[in-house]
Amino acid sequence: MSQTDMLPVRCEVRGVFVAINDTATVPAVVLTDDVGRMLPIFIGLWEAVSINSALNKEVTPRPFTHELFTDLMGRFSISVHHLQIDSIEEGVYYAQLVLAADGREECLDCRPSDGITVALRANASIFVDESLLVPGEPGECVSEMVDLATFLQKTGKE
Numbered sequence: 394m395s396q397t398d399m400l401p402v403r404c405e406v407r408g409v410f411v412a413i414n415d416t417a418t419v420p421a422v423v424l425t426d427d428v429g430r431m432l433p434i435f436i437g438l439w440e441a442v443s444i445n446s447a448l449n450k451e452v453t454p455r456p457f458t459h460e461l462f463t464d465l466m467g468r469f470s471i472s473v474h475h476l477q478i479d480s481i482e483e484g485v486y487y488a489q490l491v492l493a494a495d496g497r498e499e500c501l502d503c504r505p506s507d508g509i510t511v512a513l514r515a516n517a518s519i520f521v522d523e524s525l526l527v528p529g530e531p532g533e534c535v536s537e538m539v540d541l542a543t544f545l546q547k548t549g550k551e
Contacts, residue, residue, distance in 0.1 A: 399479050401520035402426045411544040422509060424519065430526035432478070434486055440506035445541050447513035455492075458477040459510040464514075467543065470494055473515035476508040479522045486525075516540060 404424040406484060412419045412435070420441035422433045436444075443459055474491040481487070488502070488505040489514070491498055503511075512519050539547075 399477070400523040401477060402523045402526060404432065404519050404521045404526075405507060405541075406444070406448055406513065406519070407431065409441045409448065410429050410538045411441075411541055412494040412538050413544075418544075421538070422506065424509075424521055425549050426521070426526060429448040431528070432521050432525050434459040434478075436506040440504075440510070441541055443510045444513065447510045457509065459514055463511055463514040466492070467472040473512055474498060475520055476503075476505075477520045477522075478505050478508070478525065481525060 404426050407423040407425040410421050410423060410433075410463040412421050413434075419435050420431045420438050421435045422441065422444050424434070443457060446453070446457075447459065453460065463473075471492050471494040474493045476488060476490055478486055478488040486505045488503050488508040490508050491500055491504050493499075510520065511517075
């Protein structure tokens, strides 16, 4: 599907979770739309921590990469118009940050996890191609899914 055929749907970050089953423990960010469809994207632990930090509006004592990036854009009057997650190929999701400056827009290819973190930090909208959304609840896609904070608390106490 070409970018012009994309049917964008505004989504929100439902949360950052950890999928747990007999063979693996994998972090995931879950996006949802306003009619109950979702998109779980499996990501790395550091990406999960970064998204969770942005979601909770946490400010670190020293800037992480995503905070540095959004601060740099702000200083040069570049704004994040929105993030669009528009395709999947061989199990890999593709996304673009749509940036605006000086009356023009530019699309910047990015990993969805990076784009989500930047979009959250910039208070920008997130759009997902409708074809990528599936009905259901986050826990339905794996045997057990817990939110990241709960997972980190459990692993920190063991």
